[in-house]
Every structure is written in C-alpha cells, then in structure tokens.
Amino acid sequence: MAKDPVCGMTVDDKSPYSSSYAGTIQVFCCSGCKAKFDKEPGRYAAPTAEDAKRGRRS
DSSP: OEEOTTTOOEEOTTOSOEEEETTEEEEOSSHHHHHHHHHOHHHHSOOOHHHHHHTOOO
C-alpha cells in the first residue's frame, strides 16, 4: 500500500493512476489527484535528497 501524495489516502500500489517523478513512481486514488500532481509535482512530492541539500522542505 502507498499514500496518495495529493490527498493522503491509502492507495494500492497497483493503482491504475500513477506518475513518475524524481526517479520514483507516485500512485493516486483517482484521475483528479493524478492531474493535480502532474500539474505541480514539486508541491506534492516528498523532498528528494537533492532538495534536502538545497534546503527545501515539504
């Protein structure tokens, strides 16, 4: 199980709604959450190691 980064809902890892970002696969509960993420992935994705080096926080 995974957590939808947009709404926080628990989602099956095999959800039909997914996007690749910063070398990871993000899964979503619905097409609406996927669309929000795809429009602004940096707003919803957990900070990457590179972000941490630059001081970005979630």
